[in-house]
Amino acid sequence: MVLRSCWKSRHKNRPGTGPGPGPSAAARGVRAGSAALLWLCVTQFACAGGELAEITKVVQKDAEFDVTYNDTVTSENQTIYAFNHTVSRNRTEGVRVSVDVLSQGFESPILFVVRQKQAVLSFQIPLILRGLYQRKYPYNHVGRTLCQPPTRAASETQYFFVDVSTLSSQGTNYQLRVSRVESFTLHTDKKFSFTASPSQPQYFKYDFPDGVDTVIVKVNSDATFPCSVMSIQDIQCPVYDLDNNVAFIGMYQTMTKKGAITVQRKDFPSNSFYVVVVVKTEDEACGGPLRFYPLWPDELINAGNRSKFIDVIVTPAIKSEVYVMGMLFCLGIFLSFYLLTLLMTCLENKRSSILFLNVCVCVCVSTAKTPASPYEYGSFGKCVCGLLVMSFCFRSLDSVGRSRHESLSSVEEDDYDTLDDINSDKNIVRTKKYLYVADLSRKDKRILSKKYQIYFWNIATIAVFYALPVVQLVITYQTVVNVTGNQDICFYNFLCAHPLGALSAFNNILSNLGYVLLGLLFLLIVLKRDIIHQRALVRNDFNALECGIPKHFGLYYAMGxxxxxxxLLSACYHVCPNYTNFQFDTSFMYMIAGLCMLKLYQKRHPDINASAYTAYACLAGVIFFSVLGVVFGKGNTVFWIVFSVIHILATMLLSTQLYYMGRWRLDSGILRRILNVIDTDCIRQCSGPIGRLQSVRVFLLCRAAYGLIERPNDFASYLLAIAICNLLLYFAFYIIMKLRSGERIQCMALVCILFTAVVWGFALYFFFQGLSTWQKTPAESREHNRDCILLSFFDDHDIWHFLSSIAMFGSFLVLMTMDDDLDGIQRDKIFAF
Known part of the structure; x- marks a missing residue:
């Protein structure tokens, strides 16, 4: 009965229901909203706790666009503004409702309800938006854009109503204005500017033109703050355009100065979408300073002026032909190295064949003997050529060995230990003042070969067990990004992120192909050298048995x-780059740096090089600290102190192991022996290994002090920089000692060194461009985003991938070829350093 009386009272006051002329168009529209009036009665009945007090007076007005209505609302009266407009299928225009409350200190909020054909939009004033720690920000001026439901007719008249009500007994003054948004549709390659605030969000419509399947929506602003959010949503009602609901659907990302989202037609069945821009109530999400924490959670905080001027432009993305060109370019670069290697191999084989025939012919002519048969000639030539090579080896050994020895010290009998057992006991052998490779390559070659092959099999096993979970995890990351639409999960260069299938940045993944192809090429080169060496051993070639650096290829296989x-892991990292999976990109960089240092040391110390199990255990410890640094290292002084102490101790132990050729013990007498050696070798004569360790101590202290003082946020990169610096220093030391020992660098190795150095220089230039960084917030990272610079497909970081893969391949070749000049020198004449 109460609801019936409410209905009669409201229906009696409606225009067009009493005597007089026929109803107007607006009245007919009101009649169409009879059900809505019943809903208002139910609402009022519920709000009154089931007891209907005094009947609220309802006033309905026919309203017009672009007219400002000043009115007062109380609990005793309610106003309904009726609007109508013509909607065309071929033309889209927006409708914006702006409300401003003029009263101060009103006791109850005003409720505005906008009833449309297919949607209902409601909001209160003051509009309360929540921030961090549930802090509340009130806004008395609100502007909202109404969603536009699609129409099938060529032209249709639609009605919508704005209901204003409150439970406040005091009169509250407000202003209402409904206007048309003429520039509601965005156009391709045409910049559009507007202003937005937390209580006045903006969104606009974009229709895919014919022939365009993918576009990039770019949003720019001159001001860093206030922080804002850009969202891409399908054409539907309601549109989520407030700070507390903008992340409900579609794709979204926070932004300060830059924002970009790639949108594909296949994701939007209506071939159109909304570009929504919302200004956040706080700036913490964009890296702004934390505000004062309020004393009470319900305290209202003055929001202040947080309007932001923004430009938006929609540009077509690249076409499928550019994808094809990018893939062909990538394959062409690295397959050219295969062709170059094949060409050089053919030329080398041809030159070796010609040299071999010329030597044989010269020897046979000098013998002045005519062979009785072709078979006899061939046998005779082979025999003489072999003798010639052996005599050449012995002759060069004496001359080069003497020059090297004389270049380092005077040849005196006091320089050597003349005991007989110096050739049998390794503790005595390594007491020589000058050690040679022969002194440190006394173990059986077959045992050493199997020892170093373990490096390859172990790293292959590690790769399988490491890569499979990584691939599974990054697929999950990409799925989460695609399902949730949260573009802040991954730190892409959004201005040059070209999607393909489910992958958001296919170009960053494709550019890692060089590591795989060049690594495979290096394995083929190592396999060729391994086969040639094994054949030489089978035929008991003197050079292979007694000359040159001992050839063990297990570490080379592991490096490739x-x-x-x-x-592979860099590609996995770039599926969704962020701080939680950055170790995927760096883990095998530690492996490469460690294996290269091991290979450099193995060249002159094959007998005392670390075993595969020890080496990989140490590298596992490095990766373990890398993960700890990412999780706990940021600003944690205790972690940095513990790491620096462990770092110094571990490096000092390793340095001692290297300098003393493995002939020292870690036991209870270690301190007494250290003091004794410091007294004899450092204080009294300042020579020996302890003297050489002084520079290591200084370098370690400087490096540890830098880490403790600066405490960089990117701990993984800091740790990787330590490994690379150690490798470069050891590399430089090796080359300097090689030249100082009277050895030379052949043309091939010299070309590789120069080429690799130049490529590394260009690679580091592109690496430090810093297109994105997970050390900052996603919004701050996007400030560094830049457009593609190569074929409209690759960015600076992709070029880093190209150049660094080539530079690593060149570095491996340098390691392999830099001692080729020693292939004809006996090992007891080659210095160990």
Missing amino acids: TALMMEG
């Missing part, structure tokens, strides 16, 4: 495998 895995 590590390069391929670096490409």
Whole structure:
């Protein structure tokens, strides 16, 4: 009965229901909203707690666009503004409702309800938006854009109503204005500017033109703050355009100065979408300073002026032909290295064949003997050529060995220990003042070969067990990004992120192909050298048995495998780059740096090089600290102190192991022996290994002090920089000692060194461009985003991938070829350093 009386009272006051002329168009529209009036009665009945007090007076007005209505609302009266407009299928225009409350200190909020054909939009004033720690921000001026439901007719008249009500007994003054948004549709390659605030969000419509399947929506602003959110939503009602609901649907990302989202037609069945821009109530999400924490959670905080001027432009993305060109370019670069290697191999084989025939012919002519048969000639030539090579080896050994020895010290009998057992006991052998490679390559070659092959099999096993979970995890990351639409999860260069299928940045993944292809090429080169060496051993070639640096290829195989895995894991990292999976990109970089240092040390110390199990255990410890640094290292002084102490101790132990050729013990007498050696070798004569360790101590202290003082946020990169610096220093030391020992660098190795150095220089230039960084917030990272610079497909970081893979391949070649000049020198004449 109460609801019936409410209905009669409201229906009696409606225009067009009493005597007089026929109803107007507006009245007919009101009649169409009879059900809504019943809903208002139910609402009022519920709000009154089931007891209907005094009947509220309802006033309905026919309203017009672009007219400002000043009115007062109390609990005793309610106003309904009726609007109508013509909607055309071929023309889209927006409708914006702006409300401003003029009264101060009103006791109850005003409720505005906008009833449309297919949607209901409601908001209160003051509009309360929540921030961090549930802090509340009130806004008395609100502007909202009404969603536009699609129409099938060519032209249709639609009605909508704005209901204003409150439970306040005091009169509250407000202003209402409904206007048309003429520039509601965005156009391709045409910049559009507007202003937005937390209580006045903006959104606009974009229709895909014919022939365009993918576009990039770019949003720019001159001001860093206030922080804002850009969202891409399908054409539907309601549109989520407030700070507390903008992340409900579609794709979204926070932004300060830059924002970009790639949108594909296949994701929007209506071939159109909304570009929504919302200004946040706080700036913490964009890296702004934290505000004062309020004493009470319900305290209202003055929001202040947080309007932001923004430009938006929609540009077509690249076409499928550019994808094809990018893939062909990537393949062409690295397959050219295969062709170059094949060409050089053919030329080398041809030159070796010609040299071999010329030597044989010269020897046979000098013998002045005519062979009785072709078979006899061939046998005779082979025999003489072999003798010639052996005599050449012995002759060069004496001359080069003497020059090297004389270049380092005077040849005196006091320089050597003349005991007989110096050739049998390794503790005595390593007491020589000058050690040679022969002194440190006394173990059986077959045992050493199996020892170093373990490096390859172990790293292959590690790669399988490491890569499979990584691939599974990054697929999950990409799925989460695609399902939730949260573009802040991954730190892409959004201005040059070209999607393909489910992948958001296919170009960053494709550019890692070089690591895999060049790593495979290096394995093929190592395999060729390994086969040639094994054949030489089978025929008891003197050079292979007694001359040159002992050839063990297990570490080379491990290095090639590590390069391929670096490409695979770097591609996995770039599926969704962020701080939680950055170790995927760096793990095998540690492996490569460690294996290169081991290979450099193995060249002159094959007998005392670390085993595969020890080496990989140490590298596992490095990766373990890398993960700890990412999780706990940011600003944690205790962690940095513990790490620096462990770092210094571990490096000092390793340095001692290297300098003393493995002939020292860690036991209870270690301190007494250290003091004794410091007294004899450092204080009294300042020579020996302890003297050489002084520079290591200084370098370690400087490096540890830098870490403790600066405490960089990117701990993984800091740790990787330590490994690379150690490798470069050891590399430089090796080359300097090689030249100082009277050895030379052949043309091939010299070309590789110069080429690699130049490529590394260009690679580091592109690396430090810093297109994105997960050390900052996603919005701050996007400030560094830049457009593609190569084929409209690759950015600076992709070029880094290209150049760094080539530079690593060149570095491996340098390691392999830099001692080729010693292939004809006996090992007891080659210095160990």
